[in-house]
Amino acid sequence: MSSSTIRRCQVCQACWIGPQLFWFTGARGNNLDLAGLVCNTDHGGGLRCANPAKGQVGGDTWEKREALIQGITLPGDQEQLAA
Numbered sequence: 001m002s003s004s005t006i007r008r009c010q011v012c013q014a015c016w017i018g019p020q021l022f023w024f025t026g027a028r029g030n031n032l033d034l035a036g037l038v039c040n041t042d043h044g045g046g047l048r049c050a051n052p053a054k055g056q057v058g059g060d061t062w063e064k065r066e067a068l069i070q071g072i073t074l075p076g077d078q079e080q081l082a083a
Contacts, residue, residue: 034051039053
């Protein structure tokens with residue numbers, strides 16, 4: 001049996017088992033979405049953040065979620081719709 005490294009962010013309580021992110025809820029996630037929704041916001045925790053994708057642009061954001069709810073397309077999302 002191999003052992004995996006377990007890390008937990010002290011800011012948002014997300015947990016990484018090996019390279020896999022798990023949200024505080026226990027659901028699987030990805031680092032870029034966590035960065036866009038939490039780490040890169042004013043509530044991201046600065047230097048205490050454990051996300052290796054902190055500071056990277058991309059993934060899910062609150063702006064994208066709001067646009068989805070309102071049924072609008074954000075600049076830069078045109079390419080994703082065509083794919």
